[in-house]
Amino acid sequence: MAHKVQEYVQLLQRQIISELEDVDGKALFQIDEWEREGGGGGITRVLDGGHVFEKAGVNTSAVHGVLPERMAKVLNVPATQFFATGISLVIHPQSPFVPTVHANFRYFALGEDLMNPLDQWFGGGADLTPYYPYLEDAKHFHGVWKEACDKHSVASYSDYKKQCDAYFYLPHRSETRGVGGIFFDYMRTDPEDTFAFLKEAGDSFTKAYLPIVQKRKDIPYGEQERLYHEIRRGRYVEFNLLFDRGTRFGIETNGRTESILMSLPARVQWHYDWQPVAGSKEAEAMWFFEPRDWLSFDV
Amino acid sequence: MAHKVQEYVQLLQRQIISELEDVDGKALFQIDEWEREGGGGGITRVLDGGHVFEKAGVNTSAVHGVLPERMAKVLNVPATQFFATGISLVIHPQSPFVPTVHANFRYFALGEDLMNPLDQWFGGGADLTPYYPYLEDAKHFHGVWKEACDKHSVASYSDYKKQCDAYFYLPHRSETRGVGGIFFDYMRTDPEDTFAFLKEAGDSFTKAYLPIVQKRKDIPYGEQERLYHEIRRGRYVEFNLLFDRGTRFGIETNGRTESILMSLPARVQWHYDWQPVAGSKEAEAMWFFEPRDWLSFDV
Numbered sequence: 001m002a003h004k005v006q007e008y009v010q011l012l013q014r015q016i017i018s019e020l021e022d023v024d025g026k027a028l029f030q031i032d033e034w035e036r037e038g039g040g041g042g043i044t045r046v047l048d049g050g051h052v053f054e055k056a057g058v059n060t061s062a063v064h065g066v067l068p069e070r071m072a073k074v075l076n077v078p079a080t081q082f083f084a085t086g087i088s089l090v091i092h093p094q095s096p097f098v099p100t101v102h103a104n105f106r107y108f109a110l111g112e113d114l115m116n117p118l119d120q121w122f123g124g125g126a127d128l129t130p131y132y133p134y135l136e137d138a139k140h141f142h143g144v145w146k147e148a149c150d151k152h153s154v155a156s157y158s159d160y161k162k163q164c165d166a167y168f169y170l171p172h173r174s175e176t177r178g179v180g181g182i183f184f185d186y187m188r189t190d191p192e193d194t195f196a197f198l199k200e201a202g203d204s205f206t207k208a209y210l211p212i213v214q215k216r217k218d219i220p221y222g223e224q225e226r227l228y229h230e231i232r233r234g235r236y237v238e239f240n241l242l243f244d245r246g247t248r249f250g251i252e253t254n255g256r257t258e259s260i261l262m263s264l265p266a267r268v269q270w271h272y273d274w275q276p277v278a279g280s281k282e283a284e285a286m287w288f289f290e291p292r293d294w295l296s297f298d299v
Numbered sequence: 300m301a302h303k304v305q306e307y308v309q310l311l312q313r314q315i316i317s318e319l320e321d322v323d324g325k326a327l328f329q330i331d332e333w334e335r336e337g338g339g340g341g342i343t344r345v346l347d348g349g350h351v352f353e354k355a356g357v358n359t360s361a362v363h364g365v366l367p368e369r370m371a372k373v374l375n376v377p378a379t380q381f382f383a384t385g386i387s388l389v390i391h392p393q394s395p396f397v398p399t400v401h402a403n404f405r406y407f408a409l410g411e412d413l414m415n416p417l418d419q420w421f422g423g424g425a426d427l428t429p430y431y432p433y434l435e436d437a438k439h440f441h442g443v444w445k446e447a448c449d450k451h452s453v454a455s456y457s458d459y460k461k462q463c464d465a466y467f468y469l470p471h472r473s474e475t476r477g478v479g480g481i482f483f484d485y486m487r488t489d490p491e492d493t494f495a496f497l498k499e500a501g502d503s504f505t506k507a508y509l510p511i512v513q514k515r516k517d518i519p520y521g522e523q524e525r526l527y528h529e530i531r532r533g534r535y536v537e538f539n540l541l542f543d544r545g546t547r548f549g550i551e552t553n554g555r556t557e558s559i560l561m562s563l564p565a566r567v568q569w570h571y572d573w574q575p576v577a578g579s580k581e582a583e584a585m586w587f588f589e590p591r592d593w594l595s596f597d598v
Contacts, residue, residue, distance in 0.1 A: 032572070046571040057571065172556045234563070241540035242550060251541060257471045264533070264569040271565060272345040272356065273331070273557045 001191050002083045002114045005107040005198070006062045009087040010043070012105070012202045013060045016089065017045055019206050020058070023213055024050040029058065034256055039065030044259045048266065052098070052217050056091040057262030067110070068253050075110075080118065083109045087202070088246075090263040091209075096229035097219040099130035099137065099178065100236060101209045102263070104246075105202045107195075122194045123185035125160065126205060127168050128212075129178030131232050132225070132281060133288040136299045137212045138179040143295060144208035145182045145201070152197035154189040157182065165291035170239055175289040177239050181208075228282050230269040237264055300490050301382045301413045304406040304497070305361045308386040309342070311404070311501045312359045315388065316344055318505050319357070322512055325350040328357065333555055338364030343558045347565065351397070351516050355390040356561030366409070367552050374409075379417065382408045386501070387545075389562040390508075395528035396518040398429035398436065398477065399535060400508045401562070403545075404501045406494075421493045422484035424459065425504060426467050427511075428477030430531050431524070431580060432587040435598045436511045437478040442594060443507035444481045444500070451496035453488040456481065464590035469538055474588040476538050480507075527581050529568040536563055 017029050027050030035041035042061030047053055062085040072079045086106025093100065103126035111118035128141045142161065149157035160182035168177035182201075187194050240247050240263050250260040276282035316328050326349030334340035341360030346352055361384040371378045385405025392399065402425035410417035427440045441460065448456035459481035467476035481500075486493050539546050539562050549559040575581035 030571075044571075048570055055569075055571070172550045172553075172559075230566075237536060237567075238540060238560075241537060242547070248541070251471045254471075258572045260471075261537075261569065262571050266568055266570060267529075268536075268567045268569075269565055270354075270560065270563040270567070271347055272329075272343075272354070272561050 001107065001117075001120065001195065002085065002109055005195065006060075006085040008195075008199060008202065009060045009062075009085055009105065012205075013043065013045065013058055013087055016206060017058050019210060020047070020053065020056060020091070023210060023217075024052045026051040027053065029056070032258075034259070036061075036063045036065075036256075038068075039063060042256070042259065044256075044262065046262055050094070052093055052095075052213065054092050054094045055262075055266040056089070057259075058087070058089040059259055059262065060087045061085065061259075070253050071249075074249070077110060077119070080110055081112050083114055083117075086124070089205075092233070092265040093213065093217070095217055095219065096131040096221055096225045096232075097216040098213050099128045099133070099216075100233075100265070101128050102126065103205050105198050107198070120188070120191060121185075122187040122191075122198050124198065124201060125164055125181060125183035126201070126208060127164055127178060127181035127183070128209070129236060130288065131229050131285070133179060133285055134216070135294070135297055137215070138288065138292075138294040139297060139299055140211060141179065141181060141208050141294075144204050146295060148200045148204040149182065149197075151200060152193065154187065154193045155184070155197045155201075160184045162291075168239065170235060170243070172242075173235060173238075175235065175286075176291060177236065177289075179288055179294060180291065227269065228276075230265075230267055231271065231274050233265040233268045234270045237268055240264065300416075300419065300494065301384065301406065301408055304494065305359075305384040307494075307498060307501065308359045308384060308404065311504075312342065312344065312357055312386055315505060316357050318509060319346070319352065319355060319390070322509060322516075323349040323351045326352065328355070331557075333558070335360075335362050335364075335555075337367075338362060341555070341558060343555075343561065345561055349393070351392055351394075351512065353391050353393045354561075354565040355388070356558075357386070357388040358558055358561065359386045360384065360558075369552050370548075373548070376409060376418070379409055380411050382413055382416075385423070388504075391532070391564040392512065392516070394516055394518065395430040395520055395524045395531075396515040397512050398427045398432070398515075399532075399564070400427050401425065402504050404497050406497070419487070419490060420484070421486040421490075421497050423497065423500060424463055424480060424482035425500070425507060426463055426477060426480035426482070427508070428535060429587065430528050430584070432478060432584055433515070434593070434596055436514070437587065437591075437593040438596060438598055439510060440478065440480060440507050440593075443503050445594060447499045447503040448481065448496075450499060451492065453486065453492045454483070454496045454500075459483045461590075467538065469534060469542070471541075472534060472537075474534065474585075475590060476535065476588075478587055478593060479590065526568065527575075529564075529566050530570065530573050532564040532567045533569045536567055539563065
């Protein structure tokens, strides 16, 4: 299973990158292969300054060795051998009309013998962060994930949607990070069935995201929209550095800093007590930043 | 003592703002007075878009009430009445040649009777974050703090300098935040003597910082220096959101978000694996981002 998942996420990485490069039409993803001191390594692929995408990272890793002490403590397991592989991506487009997206799909196993692990589980998810949100985009994104979940008895869209809303939440702003998506972890259902779902989800990513990009990428915008975009991106940075477990865990366990922080947008602004003007497009956007049942809307 | 410190930090706030407005020549600090639900409040004063200062916040607060549970846990004391007052400032100049500076000076007391507290202590410090550093600026800044400490038997420059280096450190970058300064906390020495030192330190702030501003503010710079400036500011955001105890504590205890995050610079950039060109000014700057005995250099 370890080997099959690793192969799958690397294949998915190449497919997603190829589709993103096609849509962008200008920028290519650079490649950085790195090795982990304790065992394994990763392939970091980053794009900076494209036509459509301002900054994007699509990374895979497959690491193994003795479970770091801190990780053992968090997982509440003895410091045995471990194996972890996954794909993690964050895409920040140039246009404030094209949402930021994040997704990851991963597999974790404990024990000396990967053919017969002591424990193993799958996790992952995808969530969408629009700046000028469209109800039909939120509905499309969620619709794709619901369809993927509904095909697999091990998965539950409604559970994963709730988990996503709860996780991607900024308590100090009383806002969700965006319009959510799905989030799941510690899936210990039958490994073959669960892997089949993980592949379904991975393969659904571009179907969930790229139609939105195509629909919104040519909407004209000016300085005011861009300022708002960079200010809202500040919330993304706040979430990732203050609350995201993966980011904090990576930083605290001496992970590869540049691969972890590739999730941060290229250009960000913070201004004291910025508030949208009442009745403006920017004020209307705030309606989207709380948990809603997007599929129930008739658009 | 509670009342005296509160009066002092508010006076210091007005003095510092007046000197900063003089140096800037354009922007004025706006004023936001706020009240805390559990008791007390603060005066947030922020400048955005000045000639010399791009963003600056000089805040005071004086809060009291029942010690929040989380705070009691961190301090390892019972949930009694508390009083806290202090001044906290962060200044982000426009020019990459003018350093960012941070300082705060504060007093904390526990117990029902502020005239006779169960426990009380002082804390504070100041640290300098240059982008294009000058050895003579680091030496001047530290020289002022050493002089202030040397006048008071309760204080120790060498201790506080070490604490500052240890605190303002980014482990994931293996860098200090800047060239340091002084940092002290839980000073439980004689309250009158300690308050005399706190005033000395507070009064020293503009002497430590403004001569550096005056010396560097008119150095011309272009796009390349500005890009570097915004990228280095990313480290400031990373420190404050990932590691700064005050920021995390404020966010986690439902503090006033905008007053806490006024410390973040206005414009910031993150690019994957940015590295200074070997031999460049930017590469040379890195020498400054590790603990050094600035006063020992002959400049």
